[in-house]
Amino acid sequence: MKKVSLKDIAERLNVSKTTVSFVLNGKAKENHISEAMTQKILHYAKEVGYMPNQLAKGLRTGETKILGVMVEDISDPFFSSITRTIEEQAYQKGYKIVYCSTENDPVKTKELLEVYKSRQVDGFIIAPPPGVEQEVQSLLDSGLPLVLFDRYFPNIPTANVVVDNLASAHRAAQHLVFNNYRQIAFITLDSEQNQMQERLTGYMKAMDENEQKHHIRKIPFDMPYSQVVQTIEAYLGQHPFIDAVLFSTSYLADGGLEAIKNLNLRIPHDMGVVVFDDEKLFRLFTPSITAVAQPIKEIASTAVDLLLNQITSGQKQLVNKTTILPATLLERDSSVAALAKP
């Protein structure tokens, strides 16, 4: 069937485009269109399967009803579940999303921001990589609705949604101490981003409070997986006194768990393990893996709410605000004292 435009309907029924538009947008009543005419138009539109031309609509309204979502890596379970929930929430409010993976690369991110802008997305939800402060600021300056999540730039006044990284990492480390681990390593990404810095600070604080030594291994962000395994394996091999590891992301934990297996270390007896970010299967592992679970649904719905507020109000009253949500420490078998010290 051929595409039918609003104009086609108008011509066919011998009415103006305006009348058709009123009726199809449910504004017949307030614009004094007769019930008979309303029904006639509705019926015909249904008969021919009329679908509004979104391009034309956007041309007129300046809106696309599309939100641009940028995550670090859509194949990472944390980001994919967040994105999935954002999609759901946005859909309920009549918005669709487009997403992409920044790979934490500022150059790629800048390009993608340009693409989103030129495509007239109505707003942005971004987990920004380092080095895009200028671009984020310019989005703000052009008055484009914007929410950052997972990490943000403390010196740029944006709306942000994050978890309490410092307190959560602190609690995770503290939990290992309570369970009689004495040489606790923190394996993290070599990253200046504020969420990683806070997790690091939380770990160090817990170590200091308990007069334990810091054992910190930073892994380059772009290191391929197999090399991550090797690196962690080498690190743990060279530091045999380490009896527990806190991983700052689940990606590193994947490699770390493989390294621990390669070294024939038993969890939790030889090595306690806690991971920042829960993964779906962690609870089914033997032993099950203790994890810091971020409130995925809440992060996503808060981000969408904040963004839609900006879009619909056109105001920026809520813009400079960081929403800090609590994460949950899921205490499982990989870090349990009774099992750890027979």
Next chain:
DNA sequence: CAATGCCCAACACTTCATAT
């Protein structure tokens, strides 16, 4: 004067015709 109906301009950009 209420009830009904719709014209017109604007949106941002491309294409095609006309003028220089």
Next chain:
DNA sequence: ATATGAAGTGTTGGGCATTG
């Protein structure tokens, strides 16, 4: 040959016209 400008794309919202 190049520049200018008018027309066209589908939709919307404000204001205006007609009818009884």
